[in-house]
Amino acid sequence: MTRSAEARPHDRQVALRPVGEDNRAAILALELMPEQQGFVASNADSLEEAGEDDEAVARAVVAAGRVVGFLMYSAPDDDDEAIIYRFMIDRREQGKGFGRAAVAQALEEIAQIGHIRRVSICYEPENEAARRLYAGFGFVETGLDEDGEMIAVLELGSK
Ligand SMILES: CC(C)(COP(=O)(O)OP(=O)(O)OC[C@H]1O[C@@H](n2cnc3c(N)ncnc32)[C@H](O)[C@@H]1OP(=O)(O)O)[C@@H](O)C(=O)NCCC(=O)NCCS
Numbered sequence: 001m002t003r004s005a006e007a008r009p010h011d012r013q014v015a016l017r018p019v020g021e022d023n024r025a026a027i028l029a030l031e032l033m034p035e036q037q038g039f040v041a042s043n044a045d046s047l048e049e050a051g052e053d054d055e056a057v058a059r060a061v062v063a064a065g066r067v068v069g070f071l072m073y074s075a076p077d078d079d080d081e082a083i084i085y086r087f088m089i090d091r092r093e094q095g096k097g098f099g100r101a102a103v104a105q106a107l108e109e110i111a112q113i114g115h116i117r118r119v120s121i122c123y124e125p126e127n128e129a130a131r132r133l134y135a136g137f138g139f140v141e142t143g144l145d146e147d148g149e150m151i152a153v154l155e156l157g158s159k
Pocket of ligand 1: 032036039040085086087088089090093094095096097098099100101122123124127128129130132133136
C-alpha cells in the first residue's frame with residue numbers, strides 16, 4: 001500500500017459511536033484485505049460476543065457520517081487495566097489516518113473512566129501495521145501471551 005503525507009488531513013476526524021440499529025449493518029459490511037483476515041475476529045462474531053458480555057464496549061468508527069471501522073474494548077470495574085481487543089478499519093479506508101484517529105479517540109474515552117490506569121492491546125506478532133500504529137502511541141511490548149499474540153501496554157499519563 002502506498003502511504004503518503006496527503007493522508008494526514010483525515011487525522012482526528014473520526015468519532016466513536018455506540019453500536020445500535022442505525023450502524024449495525026454498516027459495521028457488518030466492513031471488510032479487511034484477505035491477508036488481514038487472520039488478524040482479528042469477524043465483526044459479526046465480535047457483535048455477537050458484545051451482545052453476550054456486559055463488559056464489552058463496542059464502537060463504530062465514524063468519519064464524515066460514514067462507518068469506516070469497528071473497535072471493542074473492556075474496562076472492568078474491578079481492574080485498573082482496560083483492554084482494546086478488537087480493532088479494524090475497512091480495507092477501502094485504510095492508510096488515511098482513520099486508524100490512528102480512532103485509537104486516539106478510544107484512549108481519550110478510556111482515560112475518562114476514572115479507575116483505569118493502563119491500557120493493553122494485543123496483535124499477531126507479524127502484524128507490522130498494528131505494531132507501528134500502537135508503538136506510535138507509546139504502547140510497549142511486554143511479550144507473547146499463551147495464544148502466541150503480542151501484548152503491548154500503555155500507562156495512561158505516561159505520554
Ligand atoms: C491496523 C489498522 C487498524 C490501521 O488502520 P489505518 O487506518 O490503515 O491506519 P492509519 O492510516 O491511521 O496509519 C497509522 C499508522 O499505522 C501504521 N500503519 C498502518 N498501515 C500500515 C501498513 N500497511 N504498513 C506499515 N505500517 C502501517 C503506521 O505506523 C501508520 O503511521 P504512518 O502513516 O505515520 O506511517 C488497519 O490496517 C487494519 O484494520 N488492519 C487489519 C486488522 C488489524 O490488524 N487490527 C489490529 C489488530 S486487532
